[in-house]
Amino acid sequence: MSLKRDLPTSTLSGFALSGLLILTLLNILLQNMPNSIQTAGNELLKLNVNEGVANAVTTVVVYFRGFDTLGEIAVLFIASLGVGLMLHSNSKCDIKAESNFMLQTASRLLFPIIMLFGIYVMIYGHLSPGGGFQGGVIIASGVLLLLISHKEFEIPHAVIVALETFAGVSYVLIGLIGLLVLDKFLGNFLPHDISQTGLLLSGGIIPIIYMIVGIKVGSEMSMIAQNLIKRSNDV
Known part of the structure; x- marks a missing residue:
């Protein structure tokens, strides 16, 4: 038919x-x-x-569309909060197993290298490919390595709260200072010169914003990983 x-x-x-x-x-x-x-x-x-700065992509992400970036890290915070609430339990019975000696030793050796690389990617994001989001995730991957290799390792909740609060308040304060000085939220009120390619202090507030974003992303991703790994049997 x-x-x-x-x-x-x-x-x-x-x-x-x-x-x-x-x-x-x-x-x-x-x-x-x-x-x-x-x-x-x-x-x-x-x-x-x-x-802007030498890396024009960084200028767009954290300067020209700074409000959007603020919304993105707010969404990440909500996701971290949701995971924590969903997996919260009063039970103390962990399902983490003790890893072997090789994994524990390798994690101790690799952790400082991963942290150093993440900080480098975060700080130099305005001069080369990288930035706060990428550096924060790299740092969180180092924390994840310790979480899966050491049964007793755990990030204190107070530390995560302090880092997230510091990053969030700093982001808003820098934006408000720019509003007061240049009549523009996140206005680049610090000295900056794109011709000084390669100099760390050539981007004004832009590298500072990316470091703040990296702190917030790294702490929230680390908390998500910890909540997923240290869930209890009754979840």
């Missing part, structure tokens, strides 16, 4: 109109999108010359 006999004429007409509409929209997007993207990119690069 043919498709025309199985489907009503109205249904076939709807499919045809939908297909025509999709093709029309795709045609419009393919014609206009490359020019729009190129125009936006050129404008951002022009602004980056006077207001």
